Amino acid sequence: MKKDKVKDAFLEQLKKVPIIQVACEKVGISRNSVYRWKNEDPEFEKELGTALNEGEALVNDMTENQLMVLIREKNWHAISFWLRKRNPKFKDKIEVEMKPKQEELTPEQEATVREALRLAGTIPNETNHEPTRPESGGDDVKGPEDTNGNH
Numbered sequence: 001m002k003k004d005k006v007k008d009a010f011l012e013q014l015k016k017v018p019i020i021q022v023a024c025e026k027v028g029i030s031r032n033s034v035y036r037w038k039n040e041d042p043e044f045e046k047e048l049g050t051a052l053n054e055g056e057a058l059v060n061d062m063t064e065n066q067l068m069v070l071i072r073e074k075n076w077h078a079i080s081f082w083l084r085k086r087n088p089k090f091k092d093k094i095e096v097e098m099k100p101k102q103e104e105l106t107p108e109q110e111a112t113v114r115e116a117l118r119l120a121g122t123i124p125n126e127t128n129h130e131p132t133r134p135e136s137g138g139d140d141v142k143g144p145e146d147t148n149g150n151h
Helices: 002-016 020-027 031-040 042-072 076-086 107-119
Strands: none
Touching (some): 002 020, 042 076
């Protein structure tokens, strides 16, 4: 059938250049025909995917070959591209900085924090406004001054 020959010719073109529009122009068919065949024929849909993959592999091989030629010619852009894409030391890095969202404490949470700080001796005792001090039996810890400035 002529239709099968056209399909085969289209798939061969697609293997050379994996762009549906270009392959259609080379064979002389419309893109609508290709998409209709794809929707109506599961086998053609599978062959279409295979042809696209083969074409992309061919273009990738040609591109890598051209890149190697440019690297051998000491083209800085080609060298830089190769290193950034293939060598972990030169990969583009993305730095992410997050600022934590500061939430207001509930009154209960605030009371818990205040009590913890009071017990740790880092905030004044609410009754005499003096920092609380841990009890110790040693003479090296001075107590609060009396009204005359004596210990």
